Each structure stands twice: as structure tokens, then as C-alpha cells.
Amino acid sequence: MEYIFYYGAVKKYPTNRMLGRRQVTDGKAGEYVWQTYEEVYQKVMRIGSAIRSLGVEPGAHCGIYGSNCPEWVMAMQACNSQGICYVPLNDTLGANAVDFIMDHAEISIALVQESKIKSILAVVPKCTAHLRGLPTANLPI
Structure with a gap:
């Protein structure tokens, strides 16, 4: 349902x-640089298509592990566009929380911010029952 509203x-x-x-220039926040709905939509469709090309089927669970940023929203909508359930991976409660979430939600693929790769690799050995892949996303924050 959420995707229907987004697409509308x-x-x-x-x-x-x-x-x-x-x-951010010299540590000072400057002006916002915006992406339009159409620009974001094109990226969302490419991400969604890439996820499906990895063999992830509708109804599967995709973890999203990264900071709040535009790319996180795009990853979420990419999952929605393909009928894939997105699952936020939150490490504020420690690495064990990510391990638990991935295992409990039967995550088959996780989109991972580059700065979180080291953290997720530490828990991957415990989550291999369902996990098929860990593509990295250029999430700059």
C-alpha cells in the first residue's frame, strides 16, 4: 500500500x-541539493531491478543497514516496488541486535552502507541460514 502512495x-x-x-564545505552546512520525485523514482527502479536480478523474490525480506539518508529511503522504496519486505537493521542496541533481527526476520539480502560493512561482517557467520547477499550501497553518511 505504501508504494501505491509513493508512485501516485x-x-x-x-x-x-x-x-x-x-x-558540507569546510565543516559548515550549506544549501540543500534536492532530487525530484522522478529522479528518485528512476533510482528506486534501478535498485529494485538489481535486487530482483540477484534472485530475490517478492515476499522475501531485505535488511537495510545504514544511517538516515536519501539512499535509505530509496532502498526502502526499491523493496516496496518489488514486493519485498524491508527490515531496518538497527545497531543502537549493539551488534547482537543486528544478529537477532537478521536471523529472526529471515533476511535473504541486506543493503549495507559502506561504513557498516565491518559491523555486519562480524555478525554474518551467525546469520547464514537465509542470507544470500550483502551488496553495498553508496550511502555517504
Whole structure:
């Protein structure tokens, strides 16, 4: 259902701002750089297609492990576009929380921010029953 609303917004407001990120220069936050609904949609569809090309079927569970950023939202909508359940992987309670979530939710693939690769590799040996892949995403935060 969530994807239907997103797709409706893409069709109704393709040139409106959707996701933004502040440019940081010399440690100072500058202006936001925005992506439109249509720009984000094109990226969402490419990510979703890439996930499916790895053999992940609708109904499977995809973990998303990274900081809050535009790419996290794109990963979420990519899963929604393909009928794949997204599962936020939260490490604020420690690495054991990620291990538990991945195992309990039967995560078959996880999209991982580069800065989180070391953390997830530490728990992967405990989560191999369902895990098929760990593609990294360029999540810059």
C-alpha cells in the first residue's frame, strides 16, 4: 500500500523536490541539493531491478543497514516496488541486535552502507541460514 502512495506522488508531482542532502564545505552546512520525485523514482527502479536480478523474490525480506539518508529511503522504496519486505537493521542496541533481527526476520539480502560493512561482517557467520547477499550501497553518511 505504501508504494501505491509513493508512485501516485511520483506521477502527480514528478518535478517537485523529494529528497535532499545538505552540502558540507569546510565543516559548515550549506544549501540543500534536492532530487525530484522522478529522479528518485528512476533510482528506486534501478535498485529494485538489481535486487530482483540477484534472485530475490517478492515476499522475501531485505535488511537495510545504514544511517538516515536519501539512499535509505530509496532502498526502502526499491523493496516496496518489488514486493519485498524491508527490515531496518538497527545497531543502537549493539551488534547482537543486528544478529537477532537478521536471523529472526529471515533476511535473504541486506543493503549495507559502506561504513557498516565491518559491523555486519562480524555478525554474518551467525546469520547464514537465509542470507544470500550483502551488496553495498553508496550511502555517504
